[in-house]
Every structure is written in structure tokens, then in C-alpha cells.
Amino acid sequence: MNIFDIKGPEDIKSLDETELTLMAEDIRQFLILSIAKTGGHLSSNLGIVELTLALHYVFDSPQDKIFFDVGHQSYVHKILTGRVNEFASLRQYKGIAGFQKRVESTHDVWEAGHSSTSLSAALGMAVARDLNHEGYQVIPIIGDAALTSGMAMEALNQIGSEGRKMVIVFNDNNMSISQNVGAMDEAFTRLRTSKPYNTIKTDLKEVLSINKVGKSLLEGMRNIKNAVKENVVDTSIFGEFKLDYIGPVDGHDLHDLIRVFKQVKNHEGPIVVHVITKKGKGYPFAEEDRSGKWHGVSQFDPVTGKSLAMLPAGHLSWSEVISNTLVRLAAENEDIVAITPAMIGGSKLQNFFDAYPKRSFDCGIAEEHAMTFAASLALNGKRPFLSIYSSFLQRAYDQISHDVARMHLPVVIGIDRAGLVGEDGETHHGVFDIAMLRPLPNMVIAQPKDSNEAQLMLALAFHQDSPFAIRYPRGNVPFTPINLDACDIKIGTWTIWESEEPSKVIVISYGPDVDRIIAKAKVNNKHITIVNARFFKPIDEEMLVTLIQRKLPIIIYETDMLCGGLSDAILSYCNDNQITKQFIRIGLEDHFVEHGSLPQLRKAEHIDTNSLFEVISQYD
Numbered sequence: 372m373n374i375f376d377i378k379g380p381e382d383i384k385s386l387d388e389t390e391l392t393l394m395a396e397d398i399r400q401f402l403i404l405s406i407a408k409t410g411g412h413l414s415s416n417l418g419i420v421e422l423t424l425a426l427h428y429v430f431d432s433p434q435d436k437i438f439f440d441v442g443h444q445s446y447v448h449k450i451l452t453g454r455v456n457e458f459a460s461l462r463q464y465k466g467i468a469g470f471q472k473r474v475e476s477t478h479d480v481w482e483a484g485h486s487s488t489s490l491s492a493a494l495g496m497a498v499a500r501d502l503n504h505e506g507y508q509v510i511p512i513i514g515d516a517a518l519t520s521g522m523a524m525e526a527l528n529q530i531g532s533e534g535r536k537m538v539i540v541f542n543d544n545n546m547s548i549s550q551n552v553g554a555m556d557e558a559f560t561r562l563r564t565s566k567p568y569n570t571i572k573t574d575l576k577e578v579l580s581i582n583k584v585g586k587s588l589l590e591g592m593r594n595i596k597n598a599v600k601e602n603v604v605d606t607s608i609f610g611e612f613k614l615d616y617i618g619p620v621d622g623h624d625l626h627d628l629i630r631v632f633k634q635v636k637n638h639e640g641p642i643v644v645h646v647i648t649k650k651g652k653g654y655p656f657a658e659e660d661r662s663g664k665w666h667g668v669s670q671f672d673p674v675t676g677k678s679l680a681m682l683p684a685g686h687l688s689w690s691e692v693i694s695n696t697l698v699r700l701a702a703e704n705e706d707i708v709a710i711t712p713a714m715i716g717g718s719k720l721q722n723f724f725d726a727y728p729k730r731s732f733d734c735g736i737a738e739e740h741a742m743t744f745a746a747s748l749a750l751n752g753k754r755p756f757l758s759i760y761s762s763f764l765q766r767a768y769d770q771i772s773h774d775v776a777r778m779h780l781p782v783v784i785g786i787d788r789a790g791l792v793g794e795d796g797e798t799h800h801g802v803f804d805i806a807m808l809r810p811l812p813n814m815v816i817a818q819p820k821d822s823n824e825a826q827l828m829l830a831l832a833f834h835q836d837s838p839f840a841i842r843y844p845r846g847n848v849p850f851t852p853i854n855l856d857a858c859d860i861k862i863g864t865w866t867i868w869e870s871e872e873p874s875k876v877i878v879i880s881y882g883p884d885v886d887r888i889i890a891k892a893k894v895n896n897k898h899i900t901i902v903n904a905r906f907f908k909p910i911d912e913e914m915l916v917t918l919i920q921r922k923l924p925i926i927i928y929e930t931d932m933l934c935g936g937l938s939d940a941i942l943s944y945c946n947d948n949q950i951t952k953q954f955i956r957i958g959l960e961d962h963f964v965e966h967g968s969l970p971q972l973r974k975a976e977h978i979d980t981n982s983l984f985e986v987i988s989q990y991d
């Protein structure tokens with residue numbers, strides 16, 4: 372059968388194991404060629420081909436609920452549920468999403484993008500099922516990194532005590548985006564490799580054949596347990612949570628996978644099926660990678676493995692500008708330490724980790740913990756830099772409020788991927804952090820307009836004593852290292868650019884848009900004043916009052932949520948100081964923004980510079 376003929380999971384149910392194996396190979400080749408054209412999450416999907424095939428072969432989606440933690444590895448599921456012909460549009464504007472989406476298919480029974488929600492979701496489904504006297508199966512698939520996160524642990528805790536029927540598929544590829552970290556990961560490694568489990572691996576086949584003559588799988592396991600030794604079936608951490616466990620199972624052996632899933636179908640209560648897979652399976656570049664380079668990719672040449680993304684000469688990513696500067700500052704200040712919650716690659720912190728291994732901490736997917744850990748380091752005399760993606764910062768809101776801001780601790784928070792991020796879409800746009808952080812007392816919140824300002828702001832952040840959030844977007848920026856001692860930025864000050872002719876309009880904006888607007892104003896000979904509102908908190912009240920006194924129209928141009936953003940700060944100030952002024956506000960309205968390229972999304976949301984200049988044209 373051709374993969375382009377798959378309309379739904381029923382189409383693969385008639386295949387025999389040989390045909391399924393051929394299908395797995397076709398899917399792999401398809402994934403490589405298709406993702407090479409569109410970009411996307413390659414290696415996790417290559418690793419989960421047989422596992423997804425086996426699940427859809429044995430269970431009956433959508434009645435049975437098969438869903439993936441994070442969702443970045445749901446491409447095979449999309450292929451098997453009738454979306455193969457839509458892959459040319461993967462992650463593109465109005466195309467299929469890179470994660471599960473309920474509007475796309477009835478087979479997408481849960482949506483995510485952030486890690487470690489699947490087990491809580493599974494319990495919700497199982498409880499609702501039981502309360503409704505229904506009989507479907509609940510099958511969350513969770514990776515070894517996602518499973519170490521606090522949220523997953525909280526869910527396991529309740530799943531164990533509730534004892535509801537579900538099959539938790541533990542997809543263990545011994546990798547997070549890059550290498551997995553932490554004590555729990557070490558426990559997984561023991562579980563994966565220890566002799567007893569190798570024994571079980573062999574015994575599993577016996578168990579399955581025992582079952583063929585009528586005994587249940589678990590009965591078989593219990594027999595082994597009794598026959599060998601109590602500790603042979605060491606259910607390890609899962610046993611502590613009162614979960615049954617079976618594994619490890621070879622995640623690329625369709626035969627074993629199918630037999631195990633057929634067995635656990637009839638199991639009462641929650642059971643973990645531990646499946647060992649290889650991230651990047653079948654594509655040597657991705658298989659060998661331990662750095663995370665092949666986790667999420669932009670377009671590449673499938674033959675050479677070379678990325679087709681071009682970094683313009685003299686540019687660096689914003690993340691690199693920050694991390695390079697951090698390395699320089701840390702050379703002068705031994706108290707600086709760096710923390711990442713599992714995003715060492717994306718945050719470009721490898722150079723810091725190499726330069727200062729003892730001052731570098733990867734906490735795993737644990738944003739809440741990372742923030743409180745940083746707070747305590749600061750309280751105890753260190754100068755922590757916590758790099759965190761804007762959308763993942765949402766996980767650490769209580770900690771930044773309760774621990775960092777309330778105790779007024781000098782944690783420097785690098786908010787990476789601030790603003791719209793593009794193809795990852797709704798779950799990943801970093802558009803809420805300004806609104807989240809502004810109400811918190813003691814916070815300084817800033818965004819540089821260019822890499823010079825970024826370097827100076829970071830230096831400033833370590834020379835003051837408040838919690839300091841510095842936000843910067845995904846993407847690249849021209850970069851030259853500058854003298855960090857020459858920092859003349861004062862907290863709460865904005866800067867101003869004036870056209871040569873007297874201005875007819877004032878635009879207040881921030882971030883890299885400031886220079887884009889200046890460039891466009893010059894080209895179009897617009898007579899405007901452009902303000903770089905580089906601090907959201909505190910705002911530059913003095914400059915604001917002066918601007919208002921000029922009696923010109925003022926446009927506040929934001930590229931994040933309007934609600935709670937810069938214009939809200941300005942309006943509140945005016946209201947509280949009896950200043951009457953009507954502003955024109957541009958920014959994101961009250962909805963979640965879909966996925967697509969940045970230019971497309973900015974245009975669709977009317978926050979591109981063309982939209983701004985259409986408004987400017989009404990006043991000049």
C-alpha cells in the first residue's frame with residue numbers, strides 16, 4: 372500500500388507485519404524528504420514511526436484516545452490519520468500544524484506544544500470515561516525528558532492513586548532536545564540497561580508465548596517474578612507510583628510492539644509500557660546527533676544534510692548576542708551563573724557551559740524549579756542568569772512572583788523567543804510576558820532595539836539589584852562586540868529619533884521594529900518622531916509627558932498582546948496623572964495567533980510595518 376493512499380488508521384489494520392515494516396520505511400523516507408522542504412521536528416518523528424504504527428494498528432482511534440506529549444512527534448500519527456497529502460503545508464500559514472490540532476482531525480483528541488501535559492490529560496479522559504460508563508482506551512505517549520518534568524510527576528502521583536485503566540507509553544530515546552539530564556534520567560538509564568531488564572526483555576517473549584496459551588501477560592510477569600527473584604521485575608520508579616510496568620520493548624520491532632499492545636489492552640488499571648526508541652532513526656545525520664541540531668530543523672538538503680537557512684554575514688541570533696555577552700561578563704564577575712530549563716541549544720548557551728562548566732546548570736524541563744533555584748542562588752550571593760523562552764516562562768509565573776519579585780532578588784531573566792515565533796504557532800508565541808510581568812512589584816522589564824543595546828542592557832542588569840527581565844526575539848541581528856564598560860543606559864529611560872523636518876506624528880515602539888520604522892520613514896520621507904520605549908517597567912514618564920505636550924498624534928505600535936502591554940502602561944500613567952490624551956494603538960488583539968511565517972502572521976495581525984505606515988499616512 373502506498374502511504375499517499377492512507378485515509379485513516381483502518382487502512383493499515385489489514386496489513387501484515389511485513390507490509391507494516393515496509394510501510395514504516397516508506398513513512399521514514401517521506402518524513403525526511405517532506406521535512407527537508409518545509410522544516411519541522413525531524414528526529415523525534417523518525418524515532419517514533421514503528422511505535423505509532425503499532426498503536427494505530429492495535430487500538431481504535433479516535434474512539435481510543437492516542438495522543439502525544441508536547442505533540443512535536445505527532446507527524447506519523449497525522450500521516451496515519453489521513454493527512455499525508457497535506458504535509459507540503461506543514462507548519463505554514465493556513466496549513467497543518469506542527470502539533471496535534473483538534474480542528475484538523477477527530478483523531479487529535481488533545482492539543483499541546485508545551486511539555487508534560489499528557490498524563491494530566493490522560494487522567495481527565497479516564498475519569499470522565501468511567502463517570503460516563505464508557506469503555507474507550509486512553510493512551511498517552513510521553514518522552515523521557517517530558518516525563519521528568521514536575522507536572523508529569525504530579526499527574527503520576529494521582530494516576531497511581533486513582534488506579535484508572537490507561538496505557539502510558541513511555542517513549543524512551545534517551546534524549547531531550549539535546550541530551551537528557553538529571554537523576555531521573557539516570558534512573559531511566561538503569562531501567563533501560565540493567566541486567567534484570569535484559570532478562571525481562573528475553574523473558575517478555577516467553578511471557579507473550581505463555582499468553583498465547585491463555586494466561587494474562589501480567590500473570591505471566593508475576594510468574595517470572597516469583598520464579599526468578601522478587602527484584603527481577605524491578606518496576607523502579609513506576610512501581611513507587613503504584614503503576615504496573617512492562618518493558619523495555621524494542622521500539623523499532625513492530626512484532627514485539629504489536630504483541631505487547633495487544634496484551635496491555637486487556638490490562639486493568641494504569642500500566643506503563645517502556646519503549647526504547649532511537650531519535651533520528653533511519654537518517655544517519657540525525658541518528659548521530661546528540662546536540663539537538665536535528666530535533667527541529669529548517670529546510671535542508673536531504674542528501675548532504677546541510678541546512679539551507681542562511682545567516683547573513685555579520686549577523687548572530689539574538690540568543691547568541693546575549694550568550695556571548697554573558698560569557699564576557701562572567702569573565703569579570705565570578706558570581707555570574709547560567710541556568711537553562713532544557714533549552715541549552717535553542718538558547719545558545721553551549722559556549723557558556725563550555726567556558727564555565729561549574730557555573731552552568733541545565734535543570735531539564737522544569738521552568739518552575741529553575742526560577743526558584745535562580746531566586747535562591749541570588750539570595751545567596753550569586754548573580755544568576757536564567758534563560759527561558761517567553762512562552763515557557765508562563766510555567767514559572769508563581770515562582771517569578773512569589774520567589775523572585777517578592778523577595779526583590781537580582782535574578783537576570785533572559786526572555787528568549789519574545790514576540791511572535793512563527794511556525795510553532797499558538798503554543799509558542801512569546802506575546803504574553805510583558806503583560807504577565809508588568810504587575811509584579813520590583814521588576815525591571817526591558818527590550819533592546821539592537822545588539823549594541825542588548826549588550827549594554829545585559830551589562831546593566833548585572834550592575835543593579837532588582838529582578839531584571841530582558842526580552843529578545845527569535846531571529847538574527849547585526850552584531851559587533853562593544854565595550855561593556857561604557858554602559859550609559861539608565862533604567863526606565865527611552866530614546867528618541869527625529870526626522871529632519873518637523874514631525875507630524877509620534878510613534879512609540881520597541882525592539883527591532885524601532886530601526887525598521889526609522890529605515891522606512893527615511894525611505895518614504897516621513898516626518899515622524901520615533902521613540903524607542905526600551906523599558907516597559909519603569910516607563911520613561913518624563914519623556915512621555917514631553918511627548919504628550921507636543922500635541923501630535925501618538926501611535927503606540929506593539930508587536931505583543933495589547934492587553935497589559937506598553938500602551939496599557941502608558942494609558943494607566945495618563946489616567947492616574949489626569950492627562951487627557953487619545954492614543955492610536957496597534958498590537959495583537961484578544962486571540963491566540965496561529966502558525967505561519969513571521970511576515971505572514973504580522974500582516975494578518977496588522978502589526979507589520981506596512982500596516983503601521985498606513986496608519987501614519989492618515990496623519991502626515
Ligand SMILES: Cc1ncc(C[n+]2csc(CCOP(=O)(O)OP(=O)(O)O)c2C)c(N)n1
Pocket residue numbers: 415441443444484485486513514515516517518542544546547548650712713714736738763766
Ligand atoms: C514547558 C516546555 N518546556 C520546554 C519545551 C521545549 N521542548 C520541546 S520538546 C523537548 C524535549 C522533549 O523530549 P522528550 O519528551 O524526551 O521527547 P523526544 O523529543 O525525545 O521524543 C523540549 C525541552 C516545551 N515544549 N515545553
Ligand SMILES: CC(=O)[C@@H](O)[C@H](O)COP(=O)(O)O
Pocket residue numbers: 441443484548666667717788792795845
Ligand atoms: C517543540 C518545542 O517546543 C521546541 O522544539 C521548539 O519548537 C523549539 O523552538 P525553536 O526552534 O525556536 O528553538
Ligand SMILES: [Mg+2]
Pocket residue numbers: 514515516542543544545546547
Ligand atoms: Mg526523549
